[in-house]
Amino acid sequence: MIHGYNPPERFLPYLSWTEIAALPDREHTVIVLPTGSTEQHGPHLPCAVDTVICAGVVGHALARLPKEVRAYALPPVTYGKSEEHLHFPGTITLDGETLLATMVQIGESVYRSGFRRLLIVNGHGGQPQVMEIAARELRLRHGDFIVVPQHTWRLPHVAGRYMSEREKKLAMHAGHAETAIMLALAPDTVHMERAVANYPPEFPSKLLSPDGRPACAWTARDFGSSGVIGDPLPATLEQGVAILESLATSWAQAITELHALHWPARAEATWGKSQHTGHIEGAPG
Numbered sequence: 001m002i003h004g005y006n007p008p009e010r011f012l013p014y015l016s017w018t019e020i021a022a023l024p025d026r027e028h029t030v031i032v033l034p035t036g037s038t039e040q041h042g043p044h045l046p047c048a049v050d051t052v053i054c055a056g057v058v059g060h061a062l063a064r065l066p067k068e069v070r071a072y073a074l075p076p077v078t079y080g081k082s083e084e085h086l087h088f089p090g091t092i093t094l095d096g097e098t099l100l101a102t103m104v105q106i107g108e109s110v111y112r113s114g115f116r117r118l119l120i121v122n123g124h125g126g127q128p129q130v131m132e133i134a135a136r137e138l139r140l141r142h143g144d145f146i147v148v149p150q151h152t153w154r155l156p157h158v159a160g161r162y163m164s165e166r167e168k169k170l171a172m173h174a175g176h177a178e179t180a181i182m183l184a185l186a187p188d189t190v191h192m193e194r195a196v197a198n199y200p201p202e203f204p205s206k207l208l209s210p211d212g213r214p215a216c217a218w219t220a221r222d223f224g225s226s227g228v229i230g231d232p233l234p235a236t237l238e239q240g241v242a243i244l245e246s247l248a249t250s251w252a253q254a255i256t257e258l259h260a261l262h263w264p265a266r267a268e269a270t271w272g273k274s275q276h277t278g279h280i281e282g283a284p285g
């Protein structure tokens with residue numbers, strides 16, 4: 001079956017439409033959408049990394065939720081906006097417009113199904129902007145829809161305990177943290193004997209980039225031929241298990257908080273109704 005890392009009882013497509021229609025309190029139920037990519041992650045990791053990590057973290061988070069927290073996962077979005085990696089075979093990318101339309105249409109479908117809370121767990125660093133635009137579009141269309149787009153790695157985790165200062169500063173892709181958590185989630189796909197380290201140069205302008213990270217648009221091949229941007233060599237399974245545990249705990253907490261959240265529904269615009277007199281005050285009549 002296709003529930004992946006999710007507990008089957010929390011995988012929405014395993015329910016029939018009649019079961020979904022009969023779910024109690026759909027308004028507070030959290031629908032979780034892992035959104036990854038299919039893109040190169042160096043010679044030692046599979047192209048599925050971003051999808052495996054966001055779907056794996058979501059599944060492990062859902063597994064530790066208490067029963068009273070109503071939440072279901074959708075199947076992951078496995079294609080993203082990966083154009084910065086398209087020079088490497090195996091990268092299957094959408095353009096930004098297609099991904100934006102996909103996210104909005106999935107959100108519309110979630111809303112139409114009676115749900116009012118959508119949590120987008122984005123696993124790919126090249127597309128948070130698209131997730132934010134999609135979330136705002138859905139909010140504009142539906143004033144009672146709470147859509148939270150968030151990056152998988154943005155919540156508290158323990159990866160920093162194991163990483164060098166240089167790795168924390170400059171690693172962006174297929175480095176220490178991603179490699180370690182992949183050893184925990186999909187060990188058969190990780191080939192440490194092929195792992196290589198590769199860092200980008202520090203950006204020379206402190207005004208444009210106070211932390212030294214590339215401040216210009218980049219593609220992965222700008223920094224070398226391996227596709228790696230970071231150092232995966234110190235990664236171990238034990239670290240990966242600890243990182244996964246910490247992320248799953250944080251995401252379970254986040255889902256619990258979103259389930260309980262009270263957030264104002266859109267207020268009806270009163271200005272137009274009470275004040276509208278045919279012309280805008282102060283404006284030329």
Ligand SMILES: [Zn+2]
Pocket residue numbers: 041049050123124125173174178
């Ligand atoms: Zn990645």
